[in-house]
Structure formats: C-alpha cells, structure tokens
Amino acid sequence: MMPVSALTDHRPLLGHHPVGASTGFLVEDRGDWPRLAARAAALSPFTAELAALSETELPGLASYLAHDASLPFRYVSVHAPSKDLRMSESKLVDTLARLPTIVDAIVVHPDVIDDVTEYRKLGARLVLENMDSRKGGGRTADELVPYFAALPAAGLCLDVAHARDVDPTLAGAHDLLDRYAVRLRHLHVSSLDADGHHVPLTDADEAAFGPVLRRCRDVPWILEAPLAP
Amino acid sequence: MSAAPSALERLAAHGADGFPHLLAARARTDVELDRLRTRFAAVERDPDVAVVLFGSWGRRELTEHSDDDWLLLVDGPGRGEALRPDVEAVRALLGAGARKPGTQGAFGTVSASRDLVEHIGLEEDDNRNLTQRMLLMLESVAVVGADVHRACWEQVLDRYLAEGRSDHRPPRFFLNDVMRYWRTIAVDFAGKHRDDERKWGIRNAKLRTSRKMLFAGGLVPILRCHALRGADVRPFLAAQLALPATDRVADAFLSADQLDAGVRCLGAYDRWIGILGDVAMREELAGLDRASAPESATFVEVRRLAAEFQNGLLALLFETSLAPAVREYAIF
Numbered sequence: 001m002m003p004v005s006a007l008t009d010h011r012p013l014l015g016h017h018p019v020g021a022s023t024g025f026l027v028e029d030r031g032d033w034p035r036l037a038a039r040a041a042a043l044s045p046f047t048a049e050l051a052a053l054s055e056t057e058l059p060g061l062a063s064y065l066a067h068d069a070s071l072p073f074r075y076v077s078v079h080a081p082s083k084d085l086r087m088s089e090s091k092l093v094d095t096l097a098r099l100p101t102i103v104d105a106i107v108v109h110p111d112v113i114d115d116v117t118e119y120r121k122l123g124a125r126l127v128l129e130n131m132d133s134r135k136g137g138g139r140t141a142d143e144l145v146p147y148f149a150a151l152p153a154a155g156l157c158l159d160v161a162h163a164r165d166v167d168p169t170l171a172g173a174h175d176l177l178d179r180y181a182v183r184l185r186h187l188h189v190s191s192l193d194a195d196g197h198h199v200p201l202t203d204a205d206e207a208a209f210g211p212v213l214r215r216c217r218d219v220p221w222i223l224e225a226p227l228a229p
Numbered sequence: 230m231s232a233a234p235s236a237l238e239r240l241a242a243h244g245a246d247g248f249p250h251l252l253a254a255r256a257r258t259d260v261e262l263d264r265l266r267t268r269f270a271a272v273e274r275d276p277d278v279a280v281v282l283f284g285s286w287g288r289r290e291l292t293e294h295s296d297d298d299w300l301l302l303v304d305g306p307g308r309g310e311a312l313r314p315d316v317e318a319v320r321a322l323l324g325a326g327a328r329k330p331g332t333q334g335a336f337g338t339v340s341a342s343r344d345l346v347e348h349i350g351l352e353e354d355d356n357r358n359l360t361q362r363m364l365l366m367l368e369s370v371a372v373v374g375a376d377v378h379r380a381c382w383e384q385v386l387d388r389y390l391a392e393g394r395s396d397h398r399p400p401r402f403f404l405n406d407v408m409r410y411w412r413t414i415a416v417d418f419a420g421k422h423r424d425d426e427r428k429w430g431i432r433n434a435k436l437r438t439s440r441k442m443l444f445a446g447g448l449v450p451i452l453r454c455h456a457l458r459g460a461d462v463r464p465f466l467a468a469q470l471a472l473p474a475t476d477r478v479a480d481a482f483l484s485a486d487q488l489d490a491g492v493r494c495l496g497a498y499d500r501w502i503g504i505l506g507d508v509a510m511r512e513e514l515a516g517l518d519r520a521s522a523p524e525s526a527t528f529v530e531v532r533r534l535a536a537e538f539q540n541g542l543l544a545l546l547f548e549t550s551l552a553p554a555v556r557e558y559a560i561f
Contacts, residue, residue: 218490218544
C-alpha cells in the first residue's frame with residue numbers, strides 16, 4: 001500500500017474527510033433533535049448519523065426532519081431503531097420510507113429484520129450494518145449474502161469494531177470489503193468495551209484498523225463514541 | 230496477440246461486478262467508429278482536414294442516444310476556399326435527427342487549428358473557441374484525418390507547455406485553462422437555466438457525472454506531473470490524454486494503490502452510463518425541471534451515484550500522494 005504521508009497513515013482519522021458524529025452517543029440530549037444535530041455539526045458540518053436507536057425516538061426524529069430541520073450536512077444517515085421495537089415491521093418500514101430525501105442512508109441491523117421483502121421499500125437508501133459477535137446473524141460476509149440477495153439495491157455500513165469483535169485478525173472486515181466493495185456507503189468507527197458497548201477509539205485500535213480504514217478513504221466515517229480526550 | 234488490458238479493465242478486475250456498461254459502451258464506440266470510417270472512405274478529403282467527434286465519442290462512452298458533436302478541423306489558418314469534405318457532406322453522414330450536434334454552435338461547423346492554438350485567453354478566446362480546444366484535448370477522436378487531428382492536438386499541447394516545464398511542477402497554464410473550462414461549464418449551466426427549465430434534469434445529471442469525468446480526466450494527469458522531471462511531462466501527458474478519460478482516472482487510482490475507492494468511483498460512473506443507455510430513464514431525466522427532479526427516483530439515484538463518483542475523486546485528490554499537489558496548485 002502506497003503511503004499517503006507518515007502522519008496520516010499512522011493516524012488515519014487525521015487525514016480523512018469527512019469524519020462525522022453519530023448522535024447515539026450524545027445521550028444527555030436524547031430526543032432534542034435540534035440540539036443533537038447542532039452538536040453533530042460541531043464535529044463535522046458535512047456528515048452525521050441521526051440515531052433513533054429506540055423506536056420511541058423515531059416519531060420525534062421523523063417530525064423534526066419533516067418540519068424543522070435545516071441541516072448543513074451533505075451526507076445524512078439515519079440509524080433505524082434496533083431496540084424497544086413495538087410497531088409492526090410494515091409500519092416501521094413505512095415510517096422510515098417517508099423520511100425526507102435529505103436522508104441519504106437508513107442504517108438497519110439485519111438481526112431485527114423479520115420479513116426482508118418489507119425493506120425493499122427503502123430502495124437504495126437502505127444500508128445494512130454488519131453485526132457484532134453477540135448477535136445471531138448478519139455478522140460476516142457470508143451471513144449477509146441472503147440479505148443482499150433479497151435487497152439488491154441495499155448498501156453496506158461497515159462497523160469496523162463489530163468486524164474486529166467477530167474476527168480479531170480483521171480478515172472478516174477485509175472479506176466484507178472484498179465482497180461488497182461497491183455497496184459500501186459509510187463506516188462506523190469506535191472501539192468496544194468488554195460488554196460490546198461503543199467507546200472512544202483507542203490509539204491501539206486506530207493503528208490496528210489502519211489497513212481497513214485505508215481501503216475506505218472515499219466514504220464518510222461516523223464516530224459512534226466521542227473522540228478520546 | 231491480444232492488446233494489453235486498459236487501466237479501466239485492470240481496475241475492473243479488482244471489483245466483484247466489473248464495469249459492464251462502460252466496457253459495453255467502449256465496444257459500441259469502436260464498432261460505430263469503424264462503421265463511420267467505412268462510410269467516410271468514399272468521401273473526398275483534403276490532406277489538411279479532419280472530421281473529429283467529441284463528447285461521448287471521445288470518452289468512448291457511446292450509447293444509443295448520444296449526440297454526434299462533430300467538427301471539421303483544418304490544420305493551420307482558416308481557408309477561404311471550399312473544403313473537402315464540406316459541412317454539407319459531413320451533415321449527410323453525421324448528426325441526423327436527435328443526434329444533432331449540441332453545445333451552442335461549437336460543433337457541426339469548421340474550426341482552424343491556428344485559432345485553437347493562438348487564441349488561448351483574452352477576448353478572442355470566446356466560449357466556442359474554449360469549448361472546441363478543451364474537448365479537442367480531453368475527449369476527441371478522429372473519424373478521418375487522424376494525422377491532422379493529432380497534429381492539431383500536439384500544437385495545442387505544446388502551446389500550453391511552452392509556458393514552462395520545470396521539474397516537479399504541474400504545467401500551470403494548462404491546469405488553469407482546464408480548471409477555467411470546468412468552472413465555465415458550471416456557470417453556463419446556471420446561465421442556461423436562469424429562465425428556461427427545459428432539460429434541467431438531464432443537464433444537471435450530466436454536469437454531476439459526464440462533465441465531471443471530462444474535468445477529472447484533464448485535472449488528474451496534469452496534477453500527476455508534480456511527480457515528474459520536466460523532460461518527462463510532455464510524453465506523460467501525450468500518453469495519458471490519448472486515452473479515454475475513464476482510463477486516465479482508473480490509472481491514477483491504480484497508481485495510488487486506491488483500488489477500493491477506484492472500484493466504487495468508476496463503479497458509480499458505470500451505473501450512470503447504464504442509466505444513460507436506458508431509453509425510459511433518459512427520457513424521464515430529460516423531462517424533469519428543478520422542482521420535479523427530487524421526486525424522481527431516477528434522478529435521486531443519479532444524484533446518489535454522482536456523490537459516490539465525486540467522493541472517489543475527492544479521495545484520490547486529497548487522500549493520496551496527490552494531496553500536496555492539489556493543495557499547492559489547484560486552488561490559487
């Protein structure tokens with residue numbers, strides 16, 4: 001791999017544009033979408049992921065995007081709910097499909113998908129995220145095959161920490177990039193703690209992730225935890 | 230013996246899906262060029278005249294509905310006497326019906342190489358002259374008169390390089406003219422649609438894709454000259470600019486070892502060429518104005534593909550060893 005510079009090859013985050021924030025880690029402002037968007041924009045006005053991780057957060061986000069949002073971002077991702085799922089799958093997908101066109105990507109966890117055909121309504125905005133080792137599927141390139149076969153327009157969000165959790169050698173992450181290169185839309189970047197929670201990216205993980213990150217210089221990188229102090 | 234694979238083919242080998250639409254368009258361009266050359270073989274031609282095609286012909290991205298943007302190119306100053314072939318003879322073979330040349334009178338006419346070479350900048354370098362010169366350099370192919378076409382092309386290249394060819398310095402005169410042309414295209418798009426929304430959708434889609442490929446196909450090789458000794462600049466640019474723009478961009482990704490980004494960038498462009506070749510989708514785009522475009526699934530998909538295409542180019546320019554040259558030369 002040809003080096004770009006000694007500095008940015010050692011610290012890939014320094015050399016990449018755009019690196020944006022997920023609002024998922026801004027827990028103290030949860031539900032206050034104008035405030036969450038403003039805090040995300042403070043990290044990057046070019047990209048952000050608005051995370052409605054619990055289904056209870058989705059109506060507020062949908063209303064904000066439909067009526068109030070004046071967002072600076074050029075690439076907007078919405079993380080679909082993966083917790084507290086109560087409404088029917090059809091109604092959930094319909095709600096996601098009605099999100100305005102300023103939303104470029106809608107991230108869905110494969111393990112919450114019951115009827116895969118419902119998600120065709122999301123078209124090319126649907127982005128599937130690879131799962132961590134605690135989940136029962138959607139973790140590897142092989143396990144994602146049936147989802148992408150049923151959802152040919154769907155993209156991939158590569159969660160680098162999840163991929164490392166499944167395969168500490170990161171060969172699984174490279175396999176995902178080899179198999180689904182043209183589907184890649186953005187990355188989730190963080191470290192994981194012992195319980196699988198997203199925590200600030202450590203220097204050691206940033207160095208370890210380097211070869212994977214260098215293969216993804218053309219897509220937004222979304223931080224799922226604050227930058228380390 | 231089969232020809233060596235092109236840069237586009239070598240990059241395609243790194244992706245699971247290849248670039249089927251682009252490679253099919255290249256094959257179509259080759260077949261149609263052969264057909265045209267056969268038809269022109271029966272037409273009398275003066276030794277200083279070439280019939281040159283531009284746009285998708287020059288990019289080797291011909292689809293069923295591409296325009297025939299042609300020019301009768303005369304080596305040297307313009308001549309008062311009749312040319313062989315003349316405009317009417319070319320019109321009989323090119324640009325019929327919907328394939329009529331576009332671009333506001335820059336094509337479907339005669340141009341002298343002396344104007345293209347000597348009128349670079351200042352008042353005589355009007356929009357038509359600039360367009361003809363830039364497309365000659367960046368996306369043109371001779372139907373007949375390949376020697377005349379090549380001679381004119383080399384005269385313009387040498388005029389650009391006459392301003393200086395230092396070691397490790399991109400040729401600024403050429404760089405500035407390429408950048409000026411891209412900005413002109415973008416400004417003229419807004420000018421065209423200030424009062425007339427017709428064809429806004431297809432023109433906007435092309436600005437995001439085909440026109441950007443034209444620009445990148447000039448910008449990237451020129452910036453790559455920062456890695457060269459002065460004596461190597463001309464042979465490098467002559468070799469690069471003889472290739473289709475997609476090969477120049479693919480070669481830069483291969484050279485920077487940015488294979489994944491290159492596969493996504495050219496992959497998105499490949500799907501755009503697929504859309505352009507689809508009659509229903511092309512007609513849908515042509516019927517869109519600024520207000521209706523966001524409601525069109527086809528336009529939204531083109532916009533997404535165009536963003537992927539641009540993100541790849543930006544990664545090439547700003548996150549590879551090209552980045553210092555971009556910072557140093559591409560803004561001021």
